[in-house]
Amino acid sequence: MFSKEESKQLREEFWTSFGKSYPRKWILYNTKIKNLSLKFHFDRKIAMVCLDLEDDLDSRINRWDKLTQLKGILITEYLPTAVYEDSYFLSNGKEISRIFVSCVEQVSIHDKGSWGTVMRFLYDTMDKFESFFLTNRDFISA
8 A cells, every 4th residue: 555645756756767768749638629638547446548528518519420420530540449428427527538558458546566567558549549549630610
């Protein structure tokens, strides 16, 4: 078991190592579409890459409809294991819409032995998510 401080240090060490091992400027929050972001997530149980819609319900529905129209392209050309969830609840109770890909390996940010696998997964998956997003941004934002 790790203390909060030890856990925090491990998280910082992981993200610093990831940035040094895979240096790149990611889009993440700079999508140029309000309330749409690409995110990395890695904790004690799961690693995933997400596309999140965090807008009010009406705006989210309209943008989600466009993303749903692109589902076949995302699945066949970029990320075959992508999961679409129109109603996803964050740990704080906030409801968003999310498309995500989870690492299939058993991983934990507390297990340095899994870091290499997770870093490769995060890099490869976000690279594909960004390619999909950039190719379709005009359609998504219209």
